[in-house]
Amino acid sequence: MVLAKFFKVHPGDLVDDPEGYSTERISDVGGLEDTLDLWLVSGAERFRNDPAVRSALIMLARHPDSRRCLVRLQLILENPGLPERLFDVLQPTS
DSSP states (O other): OHHHHHHTSOGGGGTSOOTTOOOSOOOOHHHHHHHHHHHHHHHHHHTTTOHHHHHHHHHHHHSTTHHHHHHHHHHHHHSTTHHHHHHHHHSOOO
16 A cells, blocks of 8 residues: 555556556557658659659658668768768769
């Protein structure tokens, strides 16, 4: 009773877990990945008049780990000059 009063819980909660309680860690990363992919495809449709952007968004959505790709893009953009250097390396002018 003293512990129940201290923690402001029902005394039975100190003995048994409440109904529906689970000690397993639950991760919804897979669901978040699907949501992100759907959002990217939806965005691609909004840019149907810009084939380069549309193609990039669809390619990102199709990647098995689109979330990680997007986070890596953030890291690239946070480094001054890196986007330009990568562009020069990946698409050199002829």
